[in-house]
Amino acid sequence: MSTYMEKISAGPLLSQINNPDDLKKLNKSDLQQVCNELRQFIIDSVSVNGGHFGASLGVVELSVALHYVFNTPDDKLVWDVGHQAYGHKILTGRRDVFHTNRRYGGISGFPNIHESEYDAFGVGHSSTSISAALGMAIASKYKGETHRHHVAIIGDGAMTAGLPFEAMNHAGVSNANVLVILNDNNMSIDPNVGALKEYLTDITTSHTYNKLRDDVWKLLGKLPYPEFQREMAGKLGSSLKGMVSKQSNLFEALGLRYFGPIDGHNVTKLVETLKDLNDIPGPKLLHIKTVKGKGYELAEKDQTLWHAPGLFDKVTGKIAKKISSVPEPPKYQDVFGRTIIELAEANPLVMGITPAMPSGCSLKFMMEEMPDRAIDVGIAEQHAVTLSAGLATQGMKVFCNIYSSFMQRAYDMVIHDVAIQDLPVIFCLDRGGVVGDDGATHHGAYDLAYMRCIPNMIVCAPMNEAELRHMMYTAQLPETIHPFSIRYPRGQGVMPEWRVPMERLEIGKGRMIQDGEDIAILTIGHVGNFAVSACRMLSTEDLRPAHYDMRFVKPLDEALLHEIARKFKCIVTVEDGTVKGGFGSAVAEFMAENNYHPQMRMLGIPDKVVEHGKPEELHRDCGYDATGIAQAVRTLATLQLIS
Incomplete structure (x- = not known):
């Protein structure tokens, strides 16, 4: 693991929580301190080790409340996207390795079913949580596991996708025991857009409905029979929604019983509400209001910048930036x-x-x-x-x-x-x-x-x-x-002076970067720069491969490929993509179709799931950094000599 990872000390309560059972041993009055310590732990860790920031700060109280109320991992928590799951990870046995988060060889920055039994579903892209949780709920119902709860935690930004609506449409008629928690903070990475944002604002600001609903709950709470309370609350709540706002029944129109909105930063209220909802079977949705970046003032004010700010000084808020005396290439x-x-x-x-x-x-x-x-x-x-x-x-x-x-x-x-x-x-x-x-x-x-x-x-x-x-x-x-x-790739290019006049390219036309002998290196995209470095390395070994930047995978430059195939007995293809079906495969198909038989080495992402790490670490592991390209050329050169 990288030496720059810094292990962070936890507060007195958080340091005693190695799993949710430890959390449950605490009094409800201790939960706010746990939240304070958890929030500080995230700030301390991300400031020196990097990672996503604002989203997890916004759900600290929710993370604590969920693991305090539900019997995880038997009860299933499905986090959407996963940016907000840091608190969840820390509370479920990964506190002492959290400094390795998103680092090569360390824990994943997202929930991962291969990493922990508490990660019920692997995520990274948005909007999958309701479908996954519903699938789990239907399976539990089929198997007679009526005790099990299934919770999907989804942000209002993720709700703008189509998949959550498809899932809610199904959930509403499934009678499955699933709870959707809508974490409404008006943000994804950038501010949310669209009619759904306006709709949620309408619900949140409907003071008349909210006050009437709260009064009803208080009145029903004085009745002696919980079952009767729930039945009457449901009927009256639905009536109130229809009376006060024509728009406030979207979720109930889809068949989900709607509760909220409530303050997502009041951990005591969250615990009480979740316990109440535990007793209500069937599909339901709890709407909570939170602030992305909660507890770190700068992150609250500029939520886009502080989504994943990189390393920063937690006291001053100054974000670390690379300082160079020479012009840097742009992203x-x-x-x-x-x-x-x-x-x-x-x-x-x-x-x-x-x-x-x-x-x-x-x-x-x-x-x-x-x-x-x-x-x-x-x-x-x-x-x-x-x-x-x-x-x-x-x-x-x-x-x-x-x-x-x-x-x-x-x-x-x-x-x-x-x-x-x-x-x-x-x-x-x-x-x-x-x-x-x-x-x-x-x-x-x-x-x-x-x-x-x-x-x-x-x-x-x-x-x-x-x-x-x-x-x-x-x-x-x-x-x-x-x-x-x-x-094109994430990150910087190679040209500080990049504002060159734009030119029309001939579609399907490649170019020669360097002429050479015996072996040709064919590249597509930014990895061509790796090949340039490899050629420079090999020049000291009396090896001089040719290098071609093909530019287009489709259509291929067939005239150039015919020229290459006639001249070179060995070909190395390089791509920052899967070797199965990618650029190298396209070149191999051309060679086979035209009855050429070069010795080939196809370098790129292998046929396996590649985990996280710095790009240069992953390029090295996959064998297509400059060193890997140079080694492939050496291997082919040796085979040439043997033959």
């Missing part, structure tokens, strides 16, 4: 964000779409300068793709910017709504390749493979910032009439 996402504005200024048909990631993909710059031409649709990748297709039918040149792993959620729309109709939607797939600390759920391992098998799709990847600009420029030209996928 690829920022090159996209600035370049699309240049293109939009020159082409009135250019628009930008993102599903809830304006900061992550840097479409925020265009949203600020051209708000009518850049749209955040919320966590709704499927809608983002089909919306883009609709715009494209009317002649718009739409840049649909989605993380590579998130695009997997909209794959049907890419095929059905874009490719079959051959609409020129431009997909900019951020976070292509291994992404680092977020791990398996976020690695962009598959886009080269899943895009290249789709008819009409153009698939490319830039080796540097200039190439990204050229590809974006080419994609929006009037003569580009097919779907166009551009993928």
Whole structure:
């Protein structure tokens, strides 16, 4: 494990909690101190070790209350996304290893069923919790396990996706024992958008209904029979909702009994409410109001910045930044964000779409300068793709910017709504390749493979910032009439002076970076820079492989491949993506179809789940960093000599 990880000391109560049973031994009056210590532990740890920050601070009280009331792991807690599960992890036996969170060889930054029996379901992407918890509840009902509770904890940002509504629609008629906790803080990573946000505000601010409902509960609490209390409360509560607000019965219209909203930072109230809800069978939803970043003032004020701020001084709030005396290359996402504005200024048909990631993909710059031409649709990748297709039918040149792993959620729309109709939607797939600390759920391992098998799709990847600009420029030209996928990695590029004039690229045309002998290295995307370093290393060993940046996976530069196949007996392909079905497979298919028989080594992400770690650590482990490429060339050179 990395030496820079710092183990943090816990407070007097938290240090005694090694599992939820220890928490249950405490008096209810002690829970607020546990919350204070847990919140401080998260602040202390994330400030020196990094990780997600604001989301977990916002659910400290909820995390404590859930494990105090429910009999976990027998009762199932399903966290949505997982950004907010740090408190849950610390309370369930991982306090002493929490300093390894998101580090190479350490614990995952998200719930992981292989890591702990308390992690009922593995997550990383949003909006899956209700479906998963409902599946568990139906299974328990079928097996006669009527004692078991199933809880889905979902944020209001995650509710903007379609999957939660599909799940609630089913839950409402299932009669399964499932509780949905709607953690309403008006944020995902960026501020929430859409009608659901306004709807939840309407519920929260309906003072007349809330006061009447509270008065009813107080009155019924004086009655002697709990069963009668619950029955009457349900009937009167439903009547009040219909009387006071025409909009306040969405969840009940779907068949879930609605409770709330309540203060999600009042741990005593949460415990009391959860205990009451334990006695109410069937599907139900508890609406709580929380503040993302609660307890750390700067995180409360700038919730987007403090979602995952990196290392920081917990006293001053100063976020650590890399200091360099020379100009630094920009992040690829920022090159996209600035370049699309240049293109939009020159082409009135250019628009930008993102599903809830304006900061992550840097479409925020265009949203600020051209708000009518850049749209955040919320966590709704499927809608983002089909919306883009609709715009494209009317002649718009739409840049649909989605993380590579998130695009997997909209794959049907890419095929059905874009490719079959051959609409020129431009997909900019951020976070292509291994992404680092977020791990398996976020690695962009598959886009080269899943895009290249789709008819009409153009698939490319830039080796540097200039190439990204050229590809974006080419994609929006009037003569580009097919779907166009551009993928690029998370993090910095290689060109401090990146604002080069944009040029039209010939689609399907690669380029030679370095001529050579005997062995050819074929790369796609940013990993071409690894090959440049490998060639530099090998030059001291009297090995001089050729290097080609192919630019396009589809269509392949067949003329260039014929030239390579005739000249070189050995070929190494390199990609920051799965070797199964990816760029290397495309080259191998070409060689087989044209009766060439080179010795080949295909380097990339292997056919296994790659866990979290720094990108350079994962590149090394997967064997396609500069050292790995150089070793593949040496191996082929040795085989050449033997033969």
